[in-house]
Amino acid sequence: MRMEGGCLCGKTRYVIDGEPLWAGDCYCRDCQKESGGGHLTGLAVPAEAISLSGPVRTYTAPGGSGTMIDRSFCGECGSTLMSHPHVMGDARIVRAGTLDDPSTIEVGMAVFCTRAQHWDQPVGTRTQFDEMPPLG
Ligand SMILES: [Zn+2]
Numbered sequence: 435m436r437m438e439g440g441c442l443c444g445k446t447r448y449v450i451d452g453e454p455l456w457a458g459d460c461y462c463r464d465c466q467k468e469s470g471g472g473h474l475t476g477l478a479v480p481a482e483a484i485s486l487s488g489p490v491r492t493y494t495a496p497g498g499s500g501t502m503i504d505r506s507f508c509g510e511c512g513s514t515l516m517s518h519p520h521v522m523g524d525a526r527i528v529r530a531g532t533l534d535d536p537s538t539i540e541v542g543m544a545v546f547c548t549r550a551q552h553w554d555q556p557v558g559t560r561t562q563f564d565e566m567p568p569l570g
Pocket residue numbers: 441442443444445446508509510511512513
């Protein structure tokens with residue numbers, strides 16, 4: 435599967451050439467802060483399937499588990515394109531809304547549902563987890 439995406443201003447672009455592992459909605463507070471909304475939708479992709487180009491910058495901070503998360507964003511417009519939670523090894527979590535055609539993905543689960551705001555509740559058709567489930 436080949437997908438492309440990019441930031442708001444268009445200077446930072448990526449190409450995914452490979453199969454996504456899973457897609458999910460995350461309701462944790464960090465994702466609320468990053469997105470400015472009630473949740474963020476992420477698509478997990480093997481790192482070797484992604485090529486990222488443009489004026490990329492990285493923000494690194496610990497996640498809820500205490501292990502580091504690198505977030506890659508456009509240095510020009512600030513859109514976050516993907517993250518690398520070190521706890522997930524080789525997977526990168528691409529921000530689904532940055533895909534050129536986000537309609538092509540299937541979102542199967544929602545995580546950190548206990549943190550969801552009353553005005554943005556998890557969609558009923560997702561498999562819902564209170565926290566982060568162990569992911570292979
Ligand atoms: Zn940009």
